[in-house]
Amino acid sequence: MRILFCGDIVGSSGRAAIAEHLPRLKRELEIDFVVANGENAAGGFGITAPIADDLFEAGVDVITTGNHVWDQREVVTLLPREPRLLRPCNYPPATTPGQGAGVFETQRGKRVLVINVMGRLFMDPLDDPFACLDQAFANHRLGADIDAAVIDVHAETSSEKQAIGHFLDGRASLVVGTHTHVPTGDAMVLAGGTGFQTDAGMCGDYDSVIGSDKGMWVQKFRSKMPVGRITPATGAGTLCAVFVETDEATGLARRIGPLACGGRLKPRWPL
Ligand SMILES: [Fe+2]
């Protein structure tokens, strides 16, 4: 099976990159299933129902999120009624709307487990991500009841993301980091067969600071004073993603590679 994971979609530039490139990429790479992180899709802050619909329309199968998931108030009612939209699974289970994981079926009838989890280093101190992942895998086994498993690790530090990658090695098809908005160059198949990349990078305008107005960020860091709500950069967006091909029998990764197209970043083709 061929899976594409698109990094954090930032603002209109990120959405335009998805709309422009994703349908063609799906055809050319013969992609079976697409996961995209949409936590910054609405002007950098969260996601709305119409934006989620546009992403589904463009070919995204499941949308993951992260710390920005609650930025748009409507998400509280959207999450319970849209199972294809996930929030990190390690929010307090008793009080948090929506789901942090789900099993989804591809057009060919293959079953894909998708889990969204958030790290705790320099982030909100949520529940233990390791325990939460163990729990999510308690009822699912790769190559048995599920054909693939994709984990979005939304975290600040490379160390925490790599630790979670090794923790799930052999249990998941792909463990990929999000949140830093910068793609890392370490795509690999881990020792136990799980595809891994520390961060997928963002879908957005890279003539920016993590997708937002570079001038405002410079002013913010220089002055140490509030500069107001920083708006997304609006130039041409790069679609950054991670491609993984799984073994049909085991569900483990056969090969993995980074993808970049459009905008300022040098193009990368994963095959
Ligand atoms: Fe983000």
Ligand SMILES: [Fe+2]
């Ligand atoms: Fe984030």
